Amino acid sequence: LVWVLLLVFYLLLFGEIFEMYNLKVASDRYLTLRGTFITVVFVTLFYVFTPILSPELPQNRIQIGYFVITLITSIIINRFIYIQFIFSPRFLKNILIIADTKQVEKIISINQNKGTNRIIAYVSNKTLESPNLLVYEAFETVNLEQTVKDNYINEIIVSSSSLQFITNTLNTQLIELFEKGMMIRSIDSYIEEVTNRISESQLKQDFYNYFSFSKSHQNNLYLAFRRGFDIFFSLIGIIFFLLLIPFVLIGNVIGNRGKLFYFQKRVGKKGKLFNILKFRTMISNAEENGVEWSKKGDKRITTFGRVLRKTRLDEVPQFLNVLKGEMSLIGPRPERPEFVRMLEAEIPFYAIRHVIKPGLTGWAQVMHPYASTVEDQHKKLMYDLYYIKERNILLDFKIVIKTISTILFFRGT
Known part of the structure; x- marks a missing residue:
């Protein structure tokens, strides 16, 4: 029974990470097959090598091959039957x-x-x-x-x-x-x-009739768990960050000449300013013409900087901000004070997103592409407010899973 439960857990976990259950993916047979194969590979590796809980490795290694073929066949049949039913007019x-x-x-x-x-x-x-x-x-x-x-x-x-x-x-x-x-x-x-975002029509003078904080906002157990979660994973992240520095240093020498890091003022919880730490991804004089948003195909981003952004590795130093308590792993992304002043003037209720700590990743980040205009920021605000309204452990877990998908499929900026 433990073996079966472990297998089901891995199938659900990696199926979610590799978007096997995503309806948009389900309508595309190629993406469904791709998701199935990648999911089965990771499920097999983790299932076979999980100590104690998984069965012993078979002496005849060909049995692992049979296991993989059985998984792939059964999942593909399951997904295609599901697709046939879910998109059938009667359902x-x-x-x-x-x-x-x-x-x-x-x-x-x-x-x-x-x-x-x-x-x-x-x-x-x-x-x-x-x-x-x-x-x-x-x-x-x-x-x-x-x-x-x-x-x-x-x-x-x-x-x-x-x-x-x-x-x-x-x-x-x-x-x-x-x-x-x-x-x-x-x-x-x-x-x-x-x-999975709030309706724009809710943001009006009587917004309190439609919008309220999640119950978790005042749940001390949830808040304590979140802080413990932040500390534990930021320590792991800092170790990864230290191991990453030599490789980023080499990449910098080849395709990103200049300083390794850069500090930048960002707006945190309750509007408090703090210095965010990132690997530098732009040319040294990127803002000689003033502050501006990065956009798709931005010429200021260096060759190696583009790699760092695509893989989200430029964000890894922010685990230090998380450990210091200036940020959380999950929350609205912190913006620069220059942009915040402009957005607060343009978008009603923009400041509401500052009621919780900014995050390394967040609901808006995994649901909407990079924002480079006021209109994009308005859409992302709807996702941020949805998170503030609904946040709980399950939603946090979903964000973590979607963040992993974003990194693995190189959906960074």
Whole structure:
């Protein structure tokens, strides 16, 4: 039984790291096969060489080959059957939207490439301008029960801002459907579940009606665990950092002439400034024209610096910041004070992200590419606030797994 549990644990762990369970990957047979093979290789290595808990190595080594073939075959069959079922129309969730056309278009855009949801119909003040195959019903004349029945609707999502369209008659129909067991929820709730970030419409004057801190924010046991977790892994990270220095030094001599490290002011918890430590990845006079964001294909990044960024190795010295308590392993990435001042002026509630320690990695980092514009920063803020609202041990573990995937698949900047 212990052997089976260990095998299942490794399959789940490495399957998540190598994105075998990612729906976007599941729709691509090549990526599914790639994920399966890499997962099986790592599962086999860890399973075979785990002391005590795993079975003894077989005397006939060909049995390991049989084990690998059995794993690959069974996983591939499992994944292809799963793909066939999950993308089958009978297993899709049919959705009806009740909102103005602007919000309907936003939900349609967000819902693209979301394998398990299918928008079938909408109730609005007018038809959409863009061509589509959706069923349209007017607010004034809609018979919700009939529309739900005719279109096999499983869920209704309702605008929480365009309340002028929710007439007493429409509201009565919603209540009747709710009493019959129909799933009904707000658009904000739907966006949060589908995108794993908070809805922008929640950030307004009465934001406290929608946004609150996670219960973990005041959970002393969780906070103590997180600090212990930070200390333990930062010590391991510092050892790795010391071992890495000679190799980075050689790389610097070849393709990154100049200082090995650089310090930079960043904004931490409650707006407190601290010096962040990184391996230098840009030319020495990178900011002779003033402070600016790094962008894709930035010519200021050196040849070796690009390697450090792709592998995230330039961030390794920040384990020292984590050990000092200025940062945590997981949290919103710390920004420079010059950018923070600008973003606070441009984006309402940007300062909320400073209520917790900044992190070496974070939910925004693993869910959104590098931000080089105010618009990108706005999107990343939605992820940061989602983390602050929902953070817990399971979400932290998910971020760690996704960070490993990001590093292994070279998704750094």
